[in-house]
Amino acid sequence: MIDTVITSEQLVRAINETLRMVGFSLLFGALLGIPIGILLVITRPGGLVENATLYRILNPVINIVRSLPFIILLVAILPFTRLIVHTSIGTSAAIVPLVLYVAPYIGRLVENSLLEVNPGIMEAAKAMGATPLQVIWYFMLPEAFGSLILTMTTATIGLIGATAMAGTVGGGGLGDLAISYGYQRFDTFTIIVTVILLVIFVQGIQSLGNVLARKARRE
Amino acid sequence: MIELKDIHKTYERNGVSNAALKGVSLRAEKGDIYGVIGYSGAGKSTLIRLINYLEKPTKGQVIVDGVPLDSYSDKELRSVKKKIGMIFQHFNLLESKTVFDNIAIPLVLLKKSKKEIKERVTELLQFIGLSDKAKSYPKELSGGQKQRVGIARALASNPSILLCDEATSALDPQTTQSILALLKKINEEYDITIVIITHEMAVIQQICNKVAVMEDGRIIEQGDVLSVFGNPEHPTTQNFVRTVIHNTVPGSVLHSLQAETKGRVFKLEFIGDSASKPIISGLIRNYDVQVNILFANMTEIQATTLGNMIIQLNGSDEVIDQAVAFLAGEVQLIEEVDRV
Numbered sequence: 001m002i003d004t005v006i007t008s009e010q011l012v013r014a015i016n017e018t019l020r021m022v023g024f025s026l027l028f029g030a031l032l033g034i035p036i037g038i039l040l041v042i043t044r045p046g047g048l049v050e051n052a053t054l055y056r057i058l059n060p061v062i063n064i065v066r067s068l069p070f071i072i073l074l075v076a077i078l079p080f081t082r083l084i085v086h087t088s089i090g091t092s093a094a095i096v097p098l099v100l101y102v103a104p105y106i107g108r109l110v111e112n113s114l115l116e117v118n119p120g121i122m123e124a125a126k127a128m129g130a131t132p133l134q135v136i137w138y139f140m141l142p143e144a145f146g147s148l149i150l151t152m153t154t155a156t157i158g159l160i161g162a163t164a165m166a167g168t169v170g171g172g173g174l175g176d177l178a179i180s181y182g183y184q185r186f187d188t189f190t191i192i193v194t195v196i197l198l199v200i201f202v203q204g205i206q207s208l209g210n211v212l213a214r215k216a217r218r219e
Numbered sequence: 220m221i222e223l224k225d226i227h228k229t230y231e232r233n234g235v236s237n238a239a240l241k242g243v244s245l246r247a248e249k250g251d252i253y254g255v256i257g258y259s260g261a262g263k264s265t266l267i268r269l270i271n272y273l274e275k276p277t278k279g280q281v282i283v284d285g286v287p288l289d290s291y292s293d294k295e296l297r298s299v300k301k302k303i304g305m306i307f308q309h310f311n312l313l314e315s316k317t318v319f320d321n322i323a324i325p326l327v328l329l330k331k332s333k334k335e336i337k338e339r340v341t342e343l344l345q346f347i348g349l350s351d352k353a354k355s356y357p358k359e360l361s362g363g364q365k366q367r368v369g370i371a372r373a374l375a376s377n378p379s380i381l382l383c384d385e386a387t388s389a390l391d392p393q394t395t396q397s398i399l400a401l402l403k404k405i406n407e408e409y410d411i412t413i414v415i416i417t418h419e420m421a422v423i424q425q426i427c428n429k430v431a432v433m434e435d436g437r438i439i440e441q442g443d444v445l446s447v448f449g450n451p452e453h454p455t456t457q458n459f460v461r462t463v464i465h466n467t468v469p470g471s472v473l474h475s476l477q478a479e480t481k482g483r484v485f486k487l488e489f490i491g492d493s494a495s496k497p498i499i500s501g502l503i504r505n506y507d508v509q510v511n512i513l514f515a516n517m518t519e520i521q522a523t524t525l526g527n528m529i530i531q532l533n534g535s536d537e538v539i540d541q542a543v544a545f546l547a548g549e550v551q552l553i554e555e556v557d558r559v
Contacts, residue, residue: 118311120307127273127300127303127305128301128376129299129301131297134328139313142315143314143315146315218356
């Protein structure tokens with residue numbers, strides 16, 4: 001028999017927790033991050049609706065949040081987390097810092113994707129008399145769609161990495177399982193299983209992202 | 220009608236100012252095909268972007284259909300832009316959308332109904348001869364086909380003006396021909412005023428009726444294509460004209476001329492009717508001179524023939540002077556060529 005201290009229920013629960021954390025923080029992170037990315041592109045000097053003040057505030061704020069390692073962000077914002085989800089322990093408590101961690105990251109990635117859109121297309125849009133919102137909706141986003149899919153793929157994979165640290169606030173998940181059983185209780189089997197599962201997750205998401213992006217780019 | 224009044228455009232970058240346009244004025248009437256030609260950096264692409272206010276002048280006024288563009292609000296300006304189509308050197312089609320959807324975009328922006336959009340796009344696809352490509356993506360098209368789609372997109376909102384930004388510069392000569400023919404057809408069938416910027420004189424020659432030659436942010440010569448081609452004054456204009464009209468004596472002819480000292484050499488220029496009259500035969504019959512044609516060339520511009528000829532006249536000075544007086548009455552221009 002396999003020599004391990006964890007039960008299959010524990011493993012299934014950990015997988016569920018990881019999926020929940022990744023899913024929810026990706027959803028809310030994207031809802032915040034995509035508008036942030038759009039704002040960064042359109043308010044920058046020479047952008048669609050140039051706004052130096054907004055850009056000069058947004059840009060460093062994103063840099064500050066992004067310069068914090070996730071494990072520090074996680075504990076630093078505990079009071080804020082408590083305010084939002086009324087608890088500082090558990091999976092829900094982990095989602096708040098995960099969103100705060102991934103939203104600026106997505107913002108930056110979206111910014112890069114949108115900046116790659118052929119400037120000629122933006123010019124054509126302006127020549128057609130499109131409003132700034134129409135330029136974003138009918139020109140920028142469709143043209144950047146393939147690249148945005150890859151952006152979200154990268155963000156998702158980044159999130160999976162960050163969830164491993166969510167154990168610190170009792171968030172559970174595969175990373176937590178690997179640390180508390182595999183590492184702290186010398187259970188090699190748990191380490192191997194979680195590593196394999198994480199590799200499969202990451203590979204699967206990356207492959208899916210690549211396929212979708214290729215479809216979007218008509219390759 | 221498009222009018223540019225003493226336009227200056229200066230770009231400021233890192234405290235350094237760079238004047239792209241230094242007092243440009245021009246006027247294109249309804250139905251004109253107005254060509255603006257110049258080398259890279261002459262300011263022509265800034266100029267064309269002033270007409271739809273993609274660039275705003277630092278000084279001066281842009282007047283479209285009688286109204287100065289600076290009198291419009293941003294919102295009004297957007298609806299003015301919908302009446303000015305634009306096509307580009309690199310087409311600028313949306314790679315993510317089909318040919319049909321690309322052409323439909325201006326109509327979507329105008330919030331037209333699905334039915335209206337389908338009708339108009341189908342009609343435009345037929346006009347550009349790409350009905351079978353409606354569902355294709357730009358990536359699957361050739362350069363010429365992409366430009367046709369660009370043209371259809373520019374025409375979708377029924378503009379009164381079409382701006383062409385180096386529209387044929389990325390195309391091969393044969394495709395250029397077909398795109399120019401299409402532009403001419405648009406001008407004639409829909410009475411759309413077209414402004415073309417280019418560095419190819421052949422484009423001006425083939426479809427424009429008016430031309431402005433630009434250099435270093437200024438227009439150095441402008442007018443009817445025929446008069447500019449027939450009598451280019453500025454050296455840059457002469458260079459451009461020479462790319463389509465060969466009016467210099469070939470080297471070999473010049474060489475043999477230098478060896479020979481007899482006779483006098485004249486350069487003749489014909490425009491229109493005089494090009495088809497039997498002038499040389501009249502010259503030989505009426506004057507006792509020997510005529511030696513050293514060089515001749517005919518070019519067609521705006522359905523008018525423009526001819527150049529270099530002839531050598533042998534005979535007594537007196538007779539030659541008479542012959543020259545006769546020619547002066549028949550041709551557009553006659554001048555003696557130095558043989559040094």
